[in-house]
Amino acid sequence: MKVSIVILCWNDKVVIANCLRSIYANTRSTEFEVIVSDNGSTDGSVKFIREHYPLVRVIENRENLRFAKANNIGIRASRGEYILILNPDTIIHDGTLDKLIMFADQNAEAGAFGCRVLNPDGTYQVSGRPFASLRREWIAALYLRPLGHLSDQFSSDTYTGWNGETRRTVDWLSGCFILVRGELLRRLGGFDEQFFYYYEDMDLCHRIWAAGYPIIYTPEMTIVHLGGQSTKRFPTAFALDSQVTRYRYYYKYYGKRGASGARRVTLASLFLRRLAYGLIQSIRPTETLKSRLELFRVLIKWNTRVNPVRLVENGEEPELEIKSAAPK
Numbered sequence: 001m002k003v004s005i006v007i008l009c010w011n012d013k014v015v016i017a018n019c020l021r022s023i024y025a026n027t028r029s030t031e032f033e034v035i036v037s038d039n040g041s042t043d044g045s046v047k048f049i050r051e052h053y054p055l056v057r058v059i060e061n062r063e064n065l066r067f068a069k070a071n072n073i074g075i076r077a078s079r080g081e082y083i084l085i086l087n088p089d090t091i092i093h094d095g096t097l098d099k100l101i102m103f104a105d106q107n108a109e110a111g112a113f114g115c116r117v118l119n120p121d122g123t124y125q126v127s128g129r130p131f132a133s134l135r136r137e138w139i140a141a142l143y144l145r146p147l148g149h150l151s152d153q154f155s156s157d158t159y160t161g162w163n164g165e166t167r168r169t170v171d172w173l174s175g176c177f178i179l180v181r182g183e184l185l186r187r188l189g190g191f192d193e194q195f196f197y198y199y200e201d202m203d204l205c206h207r208i209w210a211a212g213y214p215i216i217y218t219p220e221m222t223i224v225h226l227g228g229q230s231t232k233r234f235p236t237a238f239a240l241d242s243q244v245t246r247y248r249y250y251y252k253y254y255g256k257r258g259a260s261g262a263r264r265v266t267l268a269s270l271f272l273r274r275l276a277y278g279l280i281q282s283i284r285p286t287e288t289l290k291s292r293l294e295l296f297r298v299l300i301k302w303n304t305r306v307n308p309v310r311l312v313e314n315g316e317e318p319e320l321e322i323k324s325a326a327p328k
Contacts, residue, residue, distance in 0.1 A: 002031040003101055004080030004182065007088050008070050010039040013048050015226060016088040020053050026094040030101050033057065037074040039064040066196035067175070075190040080182050087176040089226035096221040100179060103218055111213025112180045112205065114173035115221035116164055124163055125225055127177070128170030128217040130155065132202065132249065134261045141269035167218045171209070175201030176225045184213060192252075198242040199249040206253065235291075236298055240320075243302060244311065251312040259308035270300045 005023060009016055016036070023034060034056045038046050040063045049056050059073055075083060082104060084097070096115060104113050117127040130136065139145060139156040148160030162168070178201065188207050191200045205215055243266070250258040274296040281289040298320060305318035 001033055001079040001081065003033075003082040003084055003097065003179075004074075004078030005032055005034045005084045005086055005097075006071055006074035006078060007034065007036050007086050008039065008067060008074070009036050009041055009045050009049075009088050010064060011041045011043040011045060012088040013041070013043045013045040016045060017048065017052070019086070019088050019090055019092070020049070020056065022090075022092040023097070024053070026092050027097045028095070029098045032097070033079065035059065035074045035077055037061060037070040039066070039070050068191035068193045068196055068200045072190040072193065075185060078182065082179055083182045083185050084177070084179045085175055087225065090176060091224040093222045093224070096223060100218070100221045103220070104179060104181075107216060109214065110216045111184050111208040111211065112173065112178055112215045114170070114178055114215070114217045115223060116219040117174065117177060117223055117225050120224060120226055125227065126158060126164070127174040127225075128164070128168075129158060129172060131171040131206065132157065134250075134254070134258065134265060137262070137265045137269070141265050141272065143272075164217070165219055167216065167220075169214045170217045171215070172202045172205035173215060173217065174225075175204075176227075177223055178204075180204075180208070181213075184208065184211065187211075194248050194252075195245045196241065197238060197245060199245045203249060203252070236295055239295060239299060240302060243299065243306075244317065247306075247308040248312050251308070256309050259312060263303060263306065263308050266303050267300065270296055270303065274300065 007016065007019065020034065023032075034053070036049055036056055036058045038058055039061050046058055046060060049058055057077065059077060061070055061073065065073070071085060082101060100113060100115055104110070107113075114127055117125040119125045136156045139147075139154055144154055145156050145158070145160070147154035148156060159168075159170070188204070188211065192203050195203050208215060246266070247259050247262060250262040254261070274293060277289055277293055277296070281293060302318050302320055307316060310316040
């Protein structure tokens, strides 16, 4: 088997139908298998897949195991020389997988590969970035990104002046589409399951680089990524999830001092953004901005109360009442 395509599904019937259709219609010369790891969907996703795509192997987890753990179940069931981690809200363009596998075969030194990702309107969606660091986050938080055009000392969370139109190595790739050599991914144990949502892709790429394999982005192949289909259902809960895994990331790679430093830059960023959006809301109010300001309020309250080290080491998390919550 040349490539195993692992897709996580959680009530994604509408989008996964288009995703699977694009895979089977637009992949012609590559032997592949599709594995759907389903996190207890209740919208008929499993029934639909089995009726319309009987070749797909569906693994029913019967509960929401979150992103990392559910994908690891699919990875362990895979047989491919390559493993493609693919979001259900993606559309594979004609020949993308065929060409990317050929490209990967020609670049044996690399461990993982990414392609050009587009938004539904055809605009570029950033999918390759530098690793997160406190210095880079402070630059982004203080709106100093433009200074990156003057000096590399001001590089932040994107590659300054690069818009994805040229081939290059990148620190990490978005988990919506990342092709990894199967033997390498299995040897690494897949995703680190402490990163249940968010930072799991960055952490995986850290470990790919640490194993001695570069990661290559190429713009010659393209997909469309709708983005945030799951997070839109429970925006506050998923935003809080991102805070938890963010502190775990900084603790893993920068220790206690890094986790504590991450809290300071987080609060600074949230306060500045709440101020900016508040000014806009006072001039031109919208329901979208109102919701965003409420999200900032919750995140500031949570981060003010949290002790990042105790959160990571003991699981001590501030209790907040929110209107809706994603299943844990």
